[in-house]
Amino acid sequence: MDYTQGSNKQYHTQLSESDVGEYVILTGDPGRVKDIASYLDNAELVANNREYVTYTGYLNGVLCSVISTGIGGPSTAIAIEELVQLGCHTFLRVGTCGGMHLEVQGGDIVIASGAIRQDGTTREYAPLEFPAVPHYDVLSAQVHSAKTLHLSYHVGVVQSKDSFFGQHAPESMPVCSELENKWDAYCKLDCLASEMESSTVFIVSQTRHVRSGAMFLCLANQEREKTGLTNVQNHDLHPLMQCAVSTIKELITNDKAENH
Template identity: 50%
Template sequence: MIIDGKQMHLHIKKGDIGRYVILPGDPGRCEKIAAYFDQPQKIASNREYTVFTGTLDGVPVAVCSTGIGGPSAAIALEELVECGADTFIRVGTSGGIVDEVSGGDVVIATAAIRQEGTSREYLPIEFPAAASFPVVSALRDAAVTLGLRHHIGVIQSKDSFYGEIRPAAQAIADELLAKWKAWKAAGALTSEMETAALFIAAQVLHVRCGAVLNVLWNADNDEAPSIPPDAAERGVRTAVEALRILIREDAAAK
């Protein structure tokens, strides 16, 4: 929706950004991510949305925060696509599910469990929330290049943060605990709140989307999480390097 020539929520317009965008949740992360760009510039800030632009290898890129949860993330994606973007990498924090995923690890999502509501207003629940393969491939190559301990596979997206953190205290404790047990048994890697909505919205809009998640702790094994001081930067570095890879691949494909 356009108001006074700009998108209603992001307060940007077509031409303000290029095709490549990194999507953190926290607006406070945008300036730190933009520091990896050449010529970073803040161009908008409204509600949970902050937008910086810049370049990587001479190509326009941007970072836009999405806030917490699927509804605000989907709004950001919709309006960024309206402004010309077509390649997205979510960068976020998460809590490990399977035992082998630990604090400080990086998880690259191939798909997301749709335990949230936003994606159901885009497609029926039977449609999988899958990442774009070229983005997954670029993220994997980036993590290898950077020498980061990483995992690749299915993750879980949910709407209730405290439904994960203290499920036994919820009115539907039995349901939450049973589903968590099922996700773990099936090998789901980590848990967060935005990726499924982004993957489904991207599918409907015919754009590319991937996700790289910083694991802060293992939700089952770490009673007193010891978070590595650079944990939040590992996914950012992976996303920036992946954008460089995609930029090179896209240029070579022309």
């Protein structure tokens, strides 16, 4: 059934094939899209519908896009599904997280090498035994970009959950013991940070046979607070944005080299 009534645009994002590039930076907050797009050449707003704001411009002469997905798995999955329909093949999730490992501090960059699937969306894509992991090409480019920019970064597993307040106020939930026990287990397993989208990004991308990665700015770390360690807050996303753009540029360069 064609809900677009013949518009030739994707229903939720209101995008057509000519609106987007094959490389896409995903971010949750619509308010961040313009800032990230400022790192692109000749970036222009191409669509604004629901939580999906999209800018498209150029990196290394190649058309690339930045789109907001809203918070959480369902809206993120919709964005990737519709973008894949338009020919996009590489996705980089850029957002924020809360630290869990004591070495992760506010202002650090967290690069996800895998995600705990404590979400609902991916259960409708793949069995729970199937891991949520990034594509190696994207992961490698992220690490190289972070090193080149001399950023403080960490690479490892993150938790993807559906309930923000399940993390920050578990005692208020009827299932508080389950939430607290799992959180404690994840910390003992050296989980780096908690966020809400990367498991969906990874599993949907794997399902649709496209590449993806995810990286985050750590805003603060509640586990450091609990243990009496310093717990600075940092909300400056620009180093993360620079690293994301550098990652896409490296992927473009690498892809061009492989195709020649």
